[in-house]
Amino acid sequence: MNRFLLALFLLMASFGPSFAVNPDEVLADPALEARARALSAELRCMVCQNQSIDDSNAELAKDLRVLVRERLVNGDSDAAVIDYVVSRYGEFVLLKPRLETKTMILWGMPILLLLAGAATLLVASVKRSRQSRGTPLSDDEKEKLKKLLQP
Amino acid sequence: MIIELGHYALVLALATAFVQAALPIMGARLNDRALMELASSAALACFLLVAFSFAVLTFAYVTSDFSVRNVWENSHSLKPLIYKISGVWGNHEGSMLLWLLILVFFSALVATFGRNLPETLKANVLAVQAWIAVAFTLFILLTSNPFARLIPAPGEGKDLNPILQDIGLAIHPPLLYLGYVGFSVCFSFAIAALIEGRIDAAWARWVRPWTLAAWTFLTAGISMGSYWAYYELGWGGWWFWDPVENASFMPWLAGTALLHSALVMEKREALKIWTVLLAIMTFSLSLLGTFLVRSGVLTSVHAFATDPTRGVFILAILVFFIGGAFSLFAFRASRLKSGGIFAPISREGALVFNNLILTTATATVLTGTLYPLVLEALTGDKISVGPPFFNMTFGLLMLPLLFAVPFGPLLAWKRGDLAGVSQRLFAAVAVGLFFGCIYYYVMNGGPILALFGIALGVYVIVGALTDLALRSGLGKVAGNVAWRRFSGLPRSAFGTALAHIGLGVTLIGIVAVTAFETETVVEMKPGMTVDAGGYTLRFDGMRNGSGPNYSEESGHFTIMSGGVVVTDIWSSKRLYQARRMPTTEAGIRTFGLSQLYVSLGDQISEGGIVVRIWWKPMILCIWGGTLFMMAGGFVSLSDRRLRVGAPTRAKRPKTIPVGAAE
Numbered sequence: 005m006n007r008f009l010l011a012l013f014l015l016m017a018s019f020g021p022s023f024a025v026n027p028d029e030v031l032a033d034p035a036l037e038a039r040a041r042a043l044s045a046e047l048r049c050m051v052c053q054n055q056s057i058d059d060s061n062a063e064l065a066k067d068l069r070v071l072v073r074e075r076l077v078n079g080d081s082d083a084a085v086i087d088y089v090v091s092r093y094g095e096f097v098l099l100k101p102r103l104e105t106k107t108m109i110l111w112g113m114p115i116l117l118l119l120a121g122a123a124t125l126l127v128a129s130v131k132r133s134r135q136s137r138g139t140p141l142s143d144d145e146k147e148k149l150k151k152l153l154q155p
Numbered sequence: 156m157i158i159e160l161g162h163y164a165l166v167l168a169l170a171t172a173f174v175q176a177a178l179p180i181m182g183a184r185l186n187d188r189a190l191m192e193l194a195s196s197a198a199l200a201c202f203l204l205v206a207f208s209f210a211v212l213t214f215a216y217v218t219s220d221f222s223v224r225n226v227w228e229n230s231h232s233l234k235p236l237i238y239k240i241s242g243v244w245g246n247h248e249g250s251m252l253l254w255l256l257i258l259v260f261f262s263a264l265v266a267t268f269g270r271n272l273p274e275t276l277k278a279n280v281l282a283v284q285a286w287i288a289v290a291f292t293l294f295i296l297l298t299s300n301p302f303a304r305l306i307p308a309p310g311e312g313k314d315l316n317p318i319l320q321d322i323g324l325a326i327h328p329p330l331l332y333l334g335y336v337g338f339s340v341c342f343s344f345a346i347a348a349l350i351e352g353r354i355d356a357a358w359a360r361w362v363r364p365w366t367l368a369a370w371t372f373l374t375a376g377i378s379m380g381s382y383w384a385y386y387e388l389g390w391g392g393w394w395f396w397d398p399v400e401n402a403s404f405m406p407w408l409a410g411t412a413l414l415h416s417a418l419v420m421e422k423r424e425a426l427k428i429w430t431v432l433l434a435i436m437t438f439s440l441s442l443l444g445t446f447l448v449r450s451g452v453l454t455s456v457h458a459f460a461t462d463p464t465r466g467v468f469i470l471a472i473l474v475f476f477i478g479g480a481f482s483l484f485a486f487r488a489s490r491l492k493s494g495g496i497f498a499p500i501s502r503e504g505a506l507v508f509n510n511l512i513l514t515t516a517t518a519t520v521l522t523g524t525l526y527p528l529v530l531e532a533l534t535g536d537k538i539s540v541g542p543p544f545f546n547m548t549f550g551l552l553m554l555p556l557l558f559a560v561p562f563g564p565l566l567a568w569k570r571g572d573l574a575g576v577s578q579r580l581f582a583a584v585a586v587g588l589f590f591g592c593i594y595y596y597v598m599n600g601g602p603i604l605a606l607f608g609i610a611l612g613v614y615v616i617v618g619a620l621t622d623l624a625l626r627s628g629l630g631k632v633a634g635n636v637a638w639r640r641f642s643g644l645p646r647s648a649f650g651t652a653l654a655h656i657g658l659g660v661t662l663i664g665i666v667a668v669t670a671f672e673t674e675t676v677v678e679m680k681p682g683m684t685v686d687a688g689g690y691t692l693r694f695d696g697m698r699n700g701s702g703p704n705y706s707e708e709s710g711h712f713t714i715m716s717g718g719v720v721v722t723d724i725w726s727s728k729r730l731y732q733a734r735r736m737p738t739t740e741a742g743i744r745t746f747g748l749s750q751l752y753v754s755l756g757d758q759i760s761e762g763g764i765v766v767r768i769w770w771k772p773m774i775l776c777i778w779g780g781t782l783f784m785m786a787g788g789f790v791s792l793s794d795r796r797l798r799v800g801a802p803t804r805a806k807r808p809k810t811i812p813v814g815a816a817e
Contacts, residue, residue, distance in 0.1 A: 025676050026676065026756070026757075026759075026765060027676050027677050027678045027759075027765060028759075030676065045543065046543050048539045048541060053397075053453075054395065054396075054397050054398065054539075056541065056542070059390055059392070094537070095536075095537070095538050096537040096538060096539055097539070098538070098539060099539050099540070099541025099542060099543050099544065100540075100541065100543035100544045100547070101538045101539065101540060101544065106530060106534065106536055106538070107538065109522070109526070110522055110523065110526045110540065110544075113518060113519055113522045114515055114516075114518070114519045114548050114551075114552060117514070117515040117518050117519075118511065118512075118515050118552075121511045121514070121515065122511065125499075125507060125511070129499055132496055133496075
């Protein structure tokens with residue numbers, strides 16, 4: 005319960021007018037800073053509602069931003085930084101979940117639906133074109149037709 | 156006393172809705188005209204009662220009657236009048252009452268303008284509308300009563316959340332609800348068609364104006380909400396893929412698909428079952444959105460569990476309507492036979508492609524929004540699905556659709572000529588690439604994808620114009636003949652072109668902002684300058700001020716170009732007294748289609764303050780495009796076919812059992 009209250013408090017605090025990235029956090033190397041910003045946009049602020057640490061001004065988000073920058077300065081690759089953050093905070097921190105068994109449906113949904121839709125359409129169009137062409141007369145029917153046509 | 160009258164009116168509205176829900180449908184079964192005609196008067200009565208009830212609540216807000224709990228919780232006597240009025244729907248109870256008001260408003264519209272509808276269809280449609288009204292009136296009366304009293308009455312209210320004290324709140328929710336709830340009419344038409352077991356092109360003609368109207372309002376509501384978030388939240392973002400945003404975006408996507416499939420049904424009698432299904436899905440998504448936003452399930456699964464009454468009630472409504480509608484569909488859809496054969500390469504084919512992509516996109520947004528909730532409920536695993544996921548999947552899905560947009564109107568019905576159309580669109584592709592390269596050059600490079608993004612946007616715009624040009628015979632016939640043909644084109648052709656142009660314009664805005672936006676975060680002291688977007692900003696200092704119910708600190712910035720002062724910006728931080736809650740009022744200046752956006756942060760040292768400055772190139776295109784879309788919607792609504800088409804048909808037998816027509 006206390007943790008929940010803390011989270012609530014931080015959430016409230018995050019409505020404040022201060023910003024996400026503050027000038028004292030910014031790295032001197034613009035290339036490294038750009039990477040840090042890109043990474044921050046992919047990481048969730050744990051105590052906020054649907055905000056990345058890049059957008060949030062909660063204390064925890066700031067700590068995480070500083071952590072990301074520290075790792076980058078130490079020469080970590082982007083993937084290594086993400087792995088490190090995940091190992092510390094869990095998958096919840098990723099705004100773009102990894103492709104795993106439990107996210108199979110999430111990632112597969114668009115492809116699955118497109119394929120299913122396309123398949124349904126294909127079947128329907130084949131069926132329809134067959135219907136519109138009609139079936140040829142059977143021998144019986146040909147016989148009947150002949151009889152009818154003969155005076 | 157007046158408050159109790161308002162409450163009583165709502166109870167009467169419930170009774171009226173019960174009558175409207177039961178009797179007309181019996182009338183339609185028994186072919187009893189008196190019972191069927193009851194629907195219209197009941198719908199009007201219900202609307203008047205709910206409108207009265209809403210007026211009473213508004214009265215309570217305007218007069219700051221703090222003996223009403225809802226007013227005490229969300230208003231303040233010092234609040235400006237406009238926010239007292241908009242505060243009526245700035246809270247749960249009031250916004251549900253607005254929802255209901257708009258629902259019965261649409262029923263009343265159907266009752267008034269539906270004179271040409273076949274009697275049984277009208278009776279059934281109004282009855283289904285009343286079922287929805289019954290459900291939501293019950294919800295308000297049982298779980299979210301806005302008329303509850305407080306004894307003794309407090310002297311002062313707790314004030315409205317300052318973020319909501321904005322002109323945005325006055326406009327955004329009513330527009331959004333007009334869209335959201337407007338789709339209820341399409342839903343009711345679909346259910347009525349399933350109950351009757353017959354459906355034809357005339358049905359599509361009656362459904363289309365309602366779809367168009369709802370879609371246009373929803374477009375306006377979403378766009379307005381996006382701009383509001385952009386200037387009010389002070390982060391400079393305009394779309395966050397927030398679940399609440401997704402909740403309104405999903406009905407929009409499905410509604411867009413519905414708009415297109417209804418077109419096929421009206422013109423070619425094809426896609427009947429699909430159109431009915433889409434109408435059901437679109438309103439189901441509106442209901443789902445209401446559930447997501449109103450139940451608190453989004454804040455956290457736990458918040459939902461602590462006070463589940465409201466959530467469970469809406470969930471029950473959701474299950475009843477969506478489940479009921481889909482079961483009815485499963486039982487009766489086979490009776491609706493589809494006609495109209497078409498080749499895959501045809502205008503119908505293009506519209507089917509549109510539907511395939513839009514439905515998949517809707518499902519993707521839906522999965523992304525609900526997946527974390529469902530996964531946590533099932534396995535306890537917590538994951539997040541945020542903007543990076545949506546941008547990637549949604550973006551990839553939209554690409555082929557955007558490329559196909561200009562093809563649709565150019566392809567012929569039944570069987571189209573893909574090679575011919577591609578040839579005709581060659582100019583559009585060339586113009587698009589040309590502008591893409593020019594923009595790229597002007598911006599001194601940038602991500603190469605941006606070049607193609609801009610090119611795609613321009614191509615969509617020029618493609619829409621190409622359709623108008625070809626239809627008026629521009630270049631093939633003399634100028635004045637072409638002009639006469641052009642002015643003689645049906646309004647719906649202009650509607651289509653405008654909406655598609657809007658799509659292109661929005662895309663250009665999105666690409667330009669995403670790729671070329673610049674952001675500067677610095678601590679500034681008076682006299683310091685910062686460059687952004689070719690302008691120089693000089694910070695002049697801070698000033699304290701106050702408004703009716705807040706105090707503020709404002710920073711003044713002079714904007715210069717080439718050493719010459721162009722204009723200035725005030726950017727503020729406010730503190731609202733009643734809630735002790737701070738907000739940012741970003742300073743925004745518009746230059747052509749681009750904007751400078753200045754937001755203030757914390758004061759770190761004496762005299763210095765953290766300032767965030769964005770240059771947002773072409774950002775106004777994002778919302779400008781939606782204005783085009785809305786204009787397209789309204790122009791299309793004024794089309795002769797939709798105004799007078801139905802009455803001329805009304806003389807002839809209106810609905811032929813589909814089986815017989817085959």
